[in-house]
Amino acid sequence: MVEPEYLPKVAVSACLLGQNVRYNGGHCNFALFDRLNNYIEKISFCPEVGIGLGTPRPTVRLVNSPAGIRLIEPKSGEDYTQKMAEWSELQSDALINQRISGIVFKKGSPSCGLERVKVYSEKAHPQKNGTGLFSMIFTTLYPHIPAIEEGRLSEPVQAENFLARVAMMDLWWKYEERGWTRSSLQQFHGEHKLLLQSRSPNAPRILGNLLAVNPENKTMNELALEYITGAQEYMGHNVEKRYVAAALRRAVGRLPKNLPKSQRAYLHAWIDYYSKGLVPRIASMALIQQAYEMVESEHLPWKRLFEPFNIVSGVMAKV
Ligand code: SF4
Structure with missing residues (x-):
């Protein structure tokens, strides 16, 4: 039997791999990954689908509150912070158990974005200075795993x-x-x-x-x-x-x-x-x-x- 070829594993936000998991039921396929097929094995993850939000779904956003940064669905006021934090810890460990050698996050997302994610507050305009909840937890737990947003991969x-x-x-x-x-x-x-x-x-x-x-x-x-x-x-x-x-x-x-x-x-x-x-x-x-x-x-x-x-x-x- 021929052994399958071993490739380094890289975790990727699922929407970047063409999976229809975005809030609007669509994706944002990132073409570079097709060219990397012979070099890496891609492992997809979607934090928002992971915590049980459907597709399509109302948007969620980071909100600055007296209790710190929260992940809120503005339409209903539902607070998903705790649920996302728990899922993120489990998912981070699961990815490490699979021995990923890198992770690529979707930019701008309140769950996946690594930097300059919009943070809303009641009084002021949103500030682009936040980090998605899942990406923040993953990079805090495992700072040795190379992490990047797809925009920088361009x-x-x-x-x-x-x-x-x-x-x-x-x-x-x-x-x-x-x-x-x-x-x-x-x-x-x-x-x-x-x-x-x-x-x-x-x-x-x-x-x-x-x-x-x-x-x-x-x-x-x-x-x-x-x-x-x-x-x-x-x-x-x-x-x-x-x-x-x-x-x-x-x-x-x-x-x-x-x-x-x-x-x-x-x-x-x-x-x-x-x-x-x-x-x-x-x-x-x-x-x-x-x-x-x-x-x-x-x-x-x-x-x-x-x-x-x-x-x-x-x-x-x-x-
Ligand atoms: S950015 Fe992250 S949470 Fe949003 S659809 Fe893509 S993988 Fe899911």
């Missing part, structure tokens, strides 16, 4: 970064399945050093120290969780050319000594072209990868720096 750089974070999280689950030890944690860190450096130059050192010192004498599982939470936070930083260029130069520096000097200089020249915005990153990365293949070097830190972009170069180039 921006290639953000989409690429999100997929790189998903790839990191997916590998973390695979390691976890085998059980964390001090050496497996060190190996995971070693594999991601350059990728982390490409987002934040100090991240490899700070996270490396955490593993070496384990200041609070945590169990290996607790230490692994603290590590991935920190690593994902660094990975959430904006991608800056100078940091990526520095990581690429380090990757060239780690090529075996038998690589001719002229070829090393050629690779550095292409990193300069990238730094000046003359060529895309993928061009210099492809050349460096080719150099690694030529000298038959399986350098793990380099591998993780490249792999996420492999995924993206096949998908995001078409966005």
Whole structure:
């Protein structure tokens, strides 16, 4: 029997996957997900259907009240806050039990939106400063899972970064399945050093120290969780050319000594072209990868720096 292909799991607001679960009985299909079919397994969720609201249904909204932010159906005045909070905790745990490596939320929704969700109050105009109830509870409980709104996925750089974070999280689950030890944690860190450096130059050192010192004498599982939470936070930083260029130069520096000097200089020249915005990153990365293949070097830190972009170069180039 042929085993089904394993893909990283990403949870997605159901309406973005074309499911007719919105208040108006419709959907808001997000076409990018069709292009990601070969790269991720999608798991849908709909908090409002989850708490038993029908489709179609009256709208709900976030309302600022003396008791804090509430999820209210304005038509009837019904308060769904408690019900949504309970469902959200259970659903968040269920998604983690399925080992999701990322989550995509529908923007603007009082249940799913991650940021700038309208919050209504009696006296003033609505303020766009809220967070959907489910997304708030999920991201509070599981801050290490990469989360994004679909609007940001339309921006290639953000989409690429999100997929790189998903790839990191997916590998973390695979390691976890085998059980964390001090050496497996060190190996995971070693594999991601350059990728982390490409987002934040100090991240490899700070996270490396955490593993070496384990200041609070945590169990290996607790230490692994603290590590991935920190690593994902660094990975959430904006991608800056100078940091990526520095990581690429380090990757060239780690090529075996038998690589001719002229070829090393050629690779550095292409990193300069990238730094000046003359060529895309993928061009210099492809050349460096080719150099690694030529000298038959399986350098793990380099591998993780490249792999996420492999995924993206096949998908995001078409966005
Ligand atoms: S935004 Fe969230 S709650 Fe609203 S329809 Fe989509 S999945 Fe359901």
